[in-house]
Amino acid sequence: MLFEGLEHIVREQEPMARYTWFRLGGAAEYFAEPTNRTELLQIIEICRTEDIPIRMLGGGSKVLVRDEGVPGVVVRLSAPAFCEITVNDAQITAGGGARLGHLVSTAVRDGLSGLEQLVGIPGTVGGAVRGNVGANHGDIGQYTIQVEVLTRAGDIKTRDRSELRFAYRKTNIDELVLLSATFALEREEPHALAKRMQKLWILQKAAQPDGNFGMGAIFKDSGGSTAASLIEQAGLKGTRVGDAKVNDRHPNFIEVHPGASAQDVIRLIDLLRTRVFEQLGVELEQDVEIW
Template sequence: MPSTLIPQLKPLLAPTGIRTLYDAPIGEMTWYKTGGRASALCYPASESELYSLISLAGNHNIPIYILGSGANLLVLNQGVQGIVISLDSPPWKTYTVNNNVLTVKAGYDLMKLIHETAKLGLAGLEPLAGIPASIGGAICMNAGGTFGEIGTHITRVRTMSAAGQIQDIAKDDLQFKYRSTNITDPFILEADFLLTSADPSALRAKVKEIFDYKKNAQPMADRSAGCTFKNPPQPPEGAQCATYKPAGQLIDESNLKGFRIGTAEVSTVHANFIAVDRDNPNADDVAAVIDHVQKAVLEKVGIQLQREVIIWP
């Protein structure tokens, strides 16, 4: 059923000239390839168009959602009432290099950028091989894994606030922690990375090595959103406590591998992945499995797992 907001949004958005898709199938744009729709999906092509959307939404109390690559997003079947903003227009998918400083817009694909910088002989991003994300989304959650995190080489992040104010945050004012940053503005516009010169052949080989490792250890061919839960916080150094265990191990030891509700199940390859069937997938089934895993692990080991996957609404 189309969103009840659409009749209100059309006369508001039409004068802006911003490319807009109404009753947009955003669930199908996620890596799960299932889920609900949005009242409107807007593709601003500049900072000024983005600002106009923010102002319009604020003036009319319309909720805003930010869609990156959809790699760690689950849209429930009910969809979202509001404006979804995507920085997927060509102006948001460019980069420049000057003296080993890479300046890249927020909409650029992380995996594509890793291959591009490797070919250019610029080292620093290859530890992120195999992580699906847009640059903006990757920075927001400090994407990373066993081999490194994206925040390591960032020297500047340009952002826009909910009020439309733009600021450039320097390295000394940035804090990157496990799956988080201290960036509070909702929109990341671009970032600078200080990379180092290296042999392109060696970099391409490293990218392949890391990608192959992940392909063998994770169910990358399945429809999922990567790791579903964050790993519990590491205990302080020297603290007297039980052996630390990551989220996947806690789920596995709770006998949840293969647990299924409808079209979704806990992966039998890596327990921190929840996959959905390719035939008739159902987003609400995924949410039900996530909820069950959280409750089961809490009951079994007393740890409340925190989601890495974002759920709309």
């Protein structure tokens, strides 16, 4: 066995659909859920020496897994050791596997403002910092002052604010694992803050389709127009390929119906990109990652 001694945390041919928002796609060749940093380092070491591809999965809200599945190892930081959240004065440190929603609610409960703008965005802290998520004119990078990363060579490094760059849905954090991130926030009266978060939550819910799983946001907004408005202008609302369909009210979301395959979604994404370019001359930039 390739992962000898790690059988309790590594599974073979693990179906990935249950771990992603699209609820589609094949199996990961290996799927690992380490319970501590030592086990995580062991997995990385084996992958390095055996030349096996390795990918980190967070909440799976930005990943579409192909029907053929994922070669190599998919690692998920679901264990408590990777999900801790600690508050220190006006700073919060969260593990890469912690849910973003848990981080936001902890900050609000402790009267620390800034991150409430991100209420309602699915996924983990690792995925959020990596992709610099944002909503309501704010993004997570504004508040990130330090990250702890683990490199492909197995070294743990701390990167400070001065070394970090955040742009629209991008960062320069390119190490294999985001282990934790620290955010500097502002003090605010907790009741007023909680009320503001509730209002922002209503806005965020209105900006995305009802229901939870079985869909995903596809393109980045760029060039002053939202991806949704470009898709709508091109008359593509409701377009269907197989059992994947552009959401009628929120055209930057693709919903999947029973029987849909990941290939249906991929073909629909290609069709949207091609038609928007043909009709409006704008190249849509993909946000969702296809694995």
